[in-house]
Amino acid sequence: MTHRMEDESSGYRELARFGAVGAGTFCLYFASYWVAEQFLPDLAAVTFCYLVAISFHYLANRVFTFGVSLKSSRIDGAELVRYGAVVFIGYLANISGFFISTLGLGLPEAVGLLVGVACSTAASFLLLRNWVFKAST
Numbered sequence: 001m002t003h004r005m006e007d008e009s010s011g012y013r014e015l016a017r018f019g020a021v022g023a024g025t026f027c028l029y030f031a032s033y034w035v036a037e038q039f040l041p042d043l044a045a046v047t048f049c050y051l052v053a054i055s056f057h058y059l060a061n062r063v064f065t066f067g068v069s070l071k072s073s074r075i076d077g078a079e080l081v082r083y084g085a086v087v088f089i090g091y092l093a094n095i096s097g098f099f100i101s102t103l104g105l106g107l108p109e110a111v112g113l114l115v116g117v118a119c120s121t122a123a124s125f126l127l128l129r130n131w132v133f134k135a136s137t
Contacts, residue, residue, distance in 0.1 A: 017065040018125050021057060029053040058083055066133040082132040086124055094120035 032052045036045035062068045062075075097119035101112035 014065055014129065015125065018061065018121075018128075021060040021065055022121070024060065025053050025057045028056050054087065061128055062133055066129060068133050079132060083128075086127045086132055089127060090120040090124040093123040 029049050032049035033045055036048045094116040098112040098116035101107045101115040102109055
């Protein structure tokens with residue numbers, strides 16, 4: 001019974017750290033865009049800040065959320081491919097939740113956006129935890 005409680009507590013801590021990384025990624029994305037737009041055209045600035053944000057998101061989740069040490073476990077191509085697949089699956093979950101909510105159920109777009117983000121967040125957390133970074137631990 002105690003072991004199960006520890007596992008649940010650990011899962012909640014991971015989820016909280018995942019949320020913190022998401023919030024940090026969001027802030028970094030906007031801050032880097034604010035800087036990049038001073039020097040780059042809009043599309044280049046958005047592309048730059050997106051690359052900065054997903055790089056941070058990958059490394060912060062790897063080390064902070066899921067506790068994979070950079071020293072003890074090298075980043076390999078297979079892990080990066082899995083991460084890329086999760087980003088794509090998260091995107092599909094987001095648009096699916098949005099369209100099912102808005103077109104299928106007739107809910108307002110703001111609700112659809114929230115449903116899409118919730119679907120994407122849940123799918124991403126579970127896949128990162130159980131597929132992308134599990135292989136590295």
